[in-house]
Amino acid sequence: MMISDSQKKGLRELLLNDKNLTVLLQLAKGATKNMCKTEDPEEALRLITTHIPDIYVLLSKRAIKKELLFTYLSNRRADAATDFSKADLIAKVIQYWKQEHKSSIELSGDQTSSSLHIQSEEDYPIHTIARKFGEWFFERFNADALSLVDLWADAALHLTIIASDGINEWECTTAAEVLSALTSAKQQFDFYFNPNLTHAGIQGRMDSYGHFLVICCGTLHSRDSCVGIFECAFGLFRDPLADNNWKPKKVKCFLKSEAQPPELHYLCSSETLQTALELSVPSDDLN
Structure with missing residues (x-):
């Protein structure tokens, strides 16, 4: 599944902070097979979304621990029951991003109040x-x-x-x-x-x-x-x-x-x- 704009926004929330910066840089290093050793968080995020274009594969990397995902969901008061696996937490995080970061749709020509539903694959x-x-x-x-x-x-x-x-x-x-x-x-x-x-x-x-x-x-x-x-x-x-x-x-x-x-x-x-x-x-x- 390709990484959407809403998921990139979610990754920014998840990784672009002082607590998880080390994880972000480690992911960028692994994604480029040690070819790029950037210390710039923005560049690191760009590298991982470019070289790991599947959101499930990215979140399943060993550098992203269950505790990190659980803490992220808990801090946002999202559902993160203690009876879980890492796969469950990944699914919950992606669902949370889907609900919280819905992209606005601009209509060309005459603007109407009707909304469009974009169905993901x-x-x-x-x-x-x-x-x-x-x-x-x-x-x-x-x-x-x-x-x-x-x-x-x-x-x-x-x-x-x-x-x-x-x-x-x-x-x-x-x-x-x-x-x-x-x-x-x-x-x-x-x-x-x-x-x-x-x-x-x-x-x-x-x-x-x-x-x-x-x-x-x-x-x-x-x-x-x-x-x-x-x-x-x-x-x-x-x-x-x-x-x-x-x-x-x-x-x-x-x-x-x-x-x-x-x-x-x-x-x-x-x-x-x-x-x-x-x-x-x-x-x-x-x-």
């Missing part, structure tokens, strides 16, 4: 449905509550697991086999799937046949440790016998163990979803 129906599906699916999956009725009877799965001992792949062609393979992999490795439910981690697409595709990624956890990343693509179809709800018919899932996994995983850095990212993104309602 992350609010497109296809992305909104994708986020709702991702939240629903992984909540049920982590709780071992996913059932056969949640899948189409002829659901298909391509599952790839890359671990230190090699690569394993499975292909399934029925709902029962899909559910069994996913559940077995989760239980065998004691995985907890932590999806990145921001726009940078889950989005919707339309394939060349007009089918709805949800692409998402996140981190894999075992007990209290982050042990890897995952990337998934779900082909969804409406089920007229289930209140016309979207259900997965095709699933591709890629799991990879890593010695030093990222704090957050993003679609822009995914290994398996780059082709899907190039598919069309309709801005209107899905029929």
Whole structure:
């Protein structure tokens, strides 16, 4: 997601102050790979927004701690409950900026009192449905509550697991086999799937046949440790016998163990979803 003018204004509030100046300069140094070592706060802000043009990626940098984001929200009396992750705080900060820094729209020609609503891409129906599906699916999956009725009877799965001992792949062609393979992999490795439910981690697409595709990624956890990343693509179809709800018919899932996994995983850095990212993104309602 590109950094908007309102988000640049928010970054100025967040980082251009005596308390967080060190963080700002550290971010600028990292963004330019130590090529630019400016001490000018304005120049540092320009550098990071130029070289890190994704607001989610920027706020997820290790230099920006959870405490910094929490303090920022608390000082502005914004919602910052103590039951949170860094991803939650990032989402809250971005939402706060969206509400507080709405850009004024000037109408050329005759000025009227009517207001214009500019819809950001992350609010497109296809992305909104994708986020709702991702939240629903992984909540049920982590709780071992996913059932056969949640899948189409002829659901298909391509599952790839890359671990230190090699690569394993499975292909399934029925709902029962899909559910069994996913559940077995989760239980065998004691995985907890932590999806990145921001726009940078889950989005919707339309394939060349007009089918709805949800692409998402996140981190894999075992007990209290982050042990890897995952990337998934779900082909969804409406089920007229289930209140016309979207259900997965095709699933591709890629799991990879890593010695030093990222704090957050993003679609822009995914290994398996780059082709899907190039598919069309309709801005209107899905029929």
